[in-house]
Amino acid sequence: MYVCGGVIPELSGRNVRLRAMAAADAPALLGIWSHSEVAPWLDGPPLSSVEDAEALIALLTEWAAEEESLRWSILGPDGVVIGSCGYNHWQLEGAYRGEIGFELSPAVMRRGYMREALELMLEFGFRSMGLNRIEAICIPDNLRAQRLLAGLGFRQEGLLRQYRHTASGYQDVQMYSLLQGEAGAGRRT
Template sequence: MYLSRGVAPTLSGTRIELQPIAADHASALFEIWTHPAVAPWLDTPPLASVRDAEQLITLLLQMGKEEESLRWSITLPDGEIIGSCGYNQWQLPGAYRGEIGCELSPSCWGQGYMREALGLVLDFGFGTMGLNRIEALCHPGNIRAHGLFKALNFSQEGLLRQYRHTASGFQDVSLYALLRNEK
């Protein structure tokens, strides 16, 4: 539909570019995904090595080919990878909704990079994919994520109790949503 051979298109912003996630991004993403300020908020098994990150990227690429997931690496003009974002899942007929996820290197927090990246992801979802509703789930204690989604005009719709199971047990998540006509 909007993927070329199962690969997400490159999306360009003012200060960043979203490049389709690739195996050669594993080392940079491993550093971000395992950072002590980022890892606790991720809904993924802990990564022990760059090889684990490569395997996760391989899985994400396979899911992209099956149109089950879309993931981009967030890059600066010099090519530095500072995070990733995309659609964890979506459903078109019968729902026209998708769920986004994101993470950013703490060295880039507070500079508007993720807001710009998710703006591109939202435009792609509403415009190209034809979504009507985009959701975001985050841990109730992730204050930065709550602020980001509110800044992007998402509405907090509620708390999903014991929604995820993690190594530390069941975890609640906050549900945010943005409708096409609210962007």
């Protein structure tokens, strides 16, 4: 079973590479996290500066060292940061489940990069971390994320009413899950 020990493993696919976030990624990630096509779907405070992005990267790195979460920068074929993905949290003993999150630069959407990154991440979760269930929480209007999750074999389980509180009030979310052994679970094609 996987134990992070503060080391975030590098995962490589045909077109993308997942590696530990670095402070140098802050300008690219700020551009993605604050983009008008991405920011509305994120569960977090808005970022307005490179320093904000650096602070968030430092926090995520600290949480990884404490095995609270695990987050990667996604690098495209040219080695440039195009997004991020990871496990927001997980529970092994007793539950063997984890929750994922992901975002991609609109400039490279619809090229299969996020699907490939998530396949790498799911394979790692099932095979190395020992997860049995991987969850994703999605805002009901985020149709692009819903299609991606369905294409990876996730099943929608239901609506969690007023699950999160945001600056605009309480927000409903949809719960998706993928179980170890289900068609396509953690297997790259």
